[in-house]
Amino acid sequence: MRRAHINIYNSRKHLAVTLxxxxxxxxxLLGFSRYAxxxxxxxxxxxxxxxxxxxxxxxxxxVLAWILAILFYKGRRAKVALPVFDVLQSFPAFAMLPLATxxxxxxxxxxIFFLVITIIWPILFSILSSLKLIKHEWEEAVxxxxxxxxxxxxxxxxxxxxxxxxxxxIIGLGEGWEALVATEIIVRMHGGLGDFFNRYSTNAExxxxxIAGLLILIFSMNKLxxxxxxxxxxxxxxx
Amino acid sequence: MSIILSxxxxxxTYHESGRNLSVLADINLEISPGEFFVFVxxxxxxxxxxxxxxxxxxxxxxxxxxxGEKLKPSEIxxxxxxxxxxxxxxxxxxxxxxxxxxxxxDKKRREIVRAELTTFGLEKFAHAYPRDLxxxxxxxxxxxxxxxxxxxxxxxxEPFSELDSFTATELRKDLLRIWRERKPTxxxxxxxxxxxxxLADRIAVLTPRPGKIEKIFQNTLPRPRQERSQEFYxxxxxxxxxxxx
Numbered sequence: 001m002r003r004a005h006i007n008i009y010n011s012r013k014h015l016a017v018t019l020x021x022x023x024x025x026x027x028x029l030l031g032f033s034r035y036a037x038x039x040x041x042x043x044x045x046x047x048x049x050x051x052x053x054x055x056x057x058x059x060x061x062x063v064l065a066w067i068l069a070i071l072f073y074k075g076r077r078a079k080v081a082l083p084v085f086d087v088l089q090s091f092p093a094f095a096m097l098p099l100a101t102x103x104x105x106x107x108x109x110x111x112i113f114f115l116v117i118t119i120i121w122p123i124l125f126s127i128l129s130s131l132k133l134i135k136h137e138w139e140e141a142v143x144x145x146x147x148x149x150x151x152x153x154x155x156x157x158x159x160x161x162x163x164x165x166x167x168x169x170i171i172g173l174g175e176g177w178e179a180l181v182a183t184e185i186i187v188r189m190h191g192g193l194g195d196f197f198n199r200y201s202t203n204a205e206x207x208x209x210x211i212a213g214l215l216i217l218i219f220s221m222n223k224l225x226x227x228x229x230x231x232x233x234x235x236x237x238x239x
Numbered sequence: 240m241s242i243i244l245s246x247x248x249x250x251x252t253y254h255e256s257g258r259n260l261s262v263l264a265d266i267n268l269e270i271s272p273g274e275f276f277v278f279v280x281x282x283x284x285x286x287x288x289x290x291x292x293x294x295x296x297x298x299x300x301x302x303x304x305x306x307g308e309k310l311k312p313s314e315i316x317x318x319x320x321x322x323x324x325x326x327x328x329x330x331x332x333x334x335x336x337x338x339x340x341x342x343x344x345d346k347k348r349r350e351i352v353r354a355e356l357t358t359f360g361l362e363k364f365a366h367a368y369p370r371d372l373x374x375x376x377x378x379x380x381x382x383x384x385x386x387x388x389x390x391x392x393x394x395x396x397e398p399f400s401e402l403d404s405f406t407a408t409e410l411r412k413d414l415l416r417i418w419r420e421r422k423p424t425x426x427x428x429x430x431x432x433x434x435x436x437x438l439a440d441r442i443a444v445l446t447p448r449p450g451k452i453e454k455i456f457q458n459t460l461p462r463p464r465q466e467r468s469q470e471f472y473x474x475x476x477x478x479x480x481x482x483x484x
Contacts, residue, residue, distance in 0.1 A: 135323070137319050137321060137323035138323055138325060140291075140296050140317065140319070140323065141317070141319065141323040141325070141336075141384075143296060144294065144296065144315065144316060144317040144337075145336055145337040145340040145341075145388075146312065146313050146337075146340045146341065147336070147337075147339065147340035148340075151339055151340060155328075155336065155339065156325075159325075159327040159328075160327075162327075236326065236327045236368070237326050237327060238326060238368075238370040239324070239326045239369055239370055
């Protein structure tokens with residue numbers, strides 16, 4: 001099966017505006033570093049470090065959430081697992097932070113571990129919601145076709161779970177940014193946005209500009225990537 | 240006489256809030272290879288349930304189903320009332336789906352898909368998604384998908400009931416042409432008596448609560464069948480009399 005063409009941007013103008021939004025945070029950070037007399041390299045390194053931590057945690061969360069969703073979305077397993085997931089997601093993740101620090105130390109692993117247990121739940125529950133929408137007739141069509149194994153995952157369960165995965169990613173990453181900065185501050189990580197806010201905590205102006213920069217970055221990512229992807233994935237499930 | 244499928248003492252009961260609801264009661268029948276067999280009956284006569292039992296989709300039933308003539312489950316296809324197309328796949332990819340499941344090589348797959356697209360006049364829609372198609376086109380894709388795997392038995396669950404009468408008539412003609420050319424066994428359910436008479440070699444009349452075969456008619460009317468002929472009307476009246484509550 002050839003890969004279907006994924007067109008997540010409606011027009012060239014849409015793409016151009018989106019690309020402008022990618023450039024915007026960089027321009028902001030450059031201007032910001034000049035204004036606050038901070039070395040631009042240091043600022044970009046802080047943002048980059050946090051970004052990489054978030055991306056790694058996000059990728060781990062996506063893989064884990066998808067596997068869990070596929071294993072437990074229906075049948076007897078779902079009856080047992082879903083209440084357990086519900087309890088686990090209600091558990092305050094910050095309560096795990098001292099233990100994580102004790103086990104992993106003041107390290108990237110601690111931050112990533114904490115991010116994973118924050119991000120994974122919205123992604124998992126959104127994928128589960130998507131899988132619950134599988135029509136009985138689709139399942140029958142797959143059963144009659146005899147499709148199984150990897151093909152079943154690739155051609156059936158994966159496409160059905162994509163809209164939930166994207167919705168969950170938007171929510172999860174929103175929570176993730178918050179958890180990321182908080183964890184970096186609490187764990188006193190060297191480098192990263194948490195470290196940046198810690199360093200300039202006595203300077204309200206720089207802190208405010210830093211927050212504005214973070215918001216522009218998150219907004220741009222949503223506009224650039226997630227919202228078009230969300231729209232496209234929902235369109236794909238229209239019958 | 241060779242038999243491709245036989246059903247013996249099929250019963251089906253649903254258990255709902257402590258009560259047993261009998262849906263099918265002691266269904267017995269035998270179907271020959273290449274036959275066009277139609278179940279006709281009103282809502283609640285268990286037609287679709289019986290079709291799912293015979294196709295292997297519903298395994299929770301009493302009695303037994305036997306496949307003859309070395310029929311394998313991979314040689315069975317199903318056409319659904321509401322098409323059951325996968326909305327994330329294009330028309331061509333939907334048709335291709337069963338071929339991937341059967342590990343048909345890439346080149347061969349493309350050839351088969353192209354041929355089915357031509358057969359059903361869908362060439363221009365190969366890269367369209369189901370949401371862009373009319374009901375009639377969607378069911379063309381559904382039938383093309385069912386035929387692509389060269390099945391020996393095709394089950395059809397009220398395949399024309401979601402279509403307007405003009406489209407349904409056209410599609411029935413196409414189906415008869417393809418059936419004559421490829422000679423699969425077709426087992427179909429419908430609630431429209433005229434449709435059953437137009438298509439079937441034999442018609443099993445089901446009555447409801449619980450669903451049971453009231454009578455099986457050998458439809459000897461010459462093909463192509465004339466809907467306005469006296470014999471057509473006579474058979475239609477006879478079946479209506481049986482079904483009438």
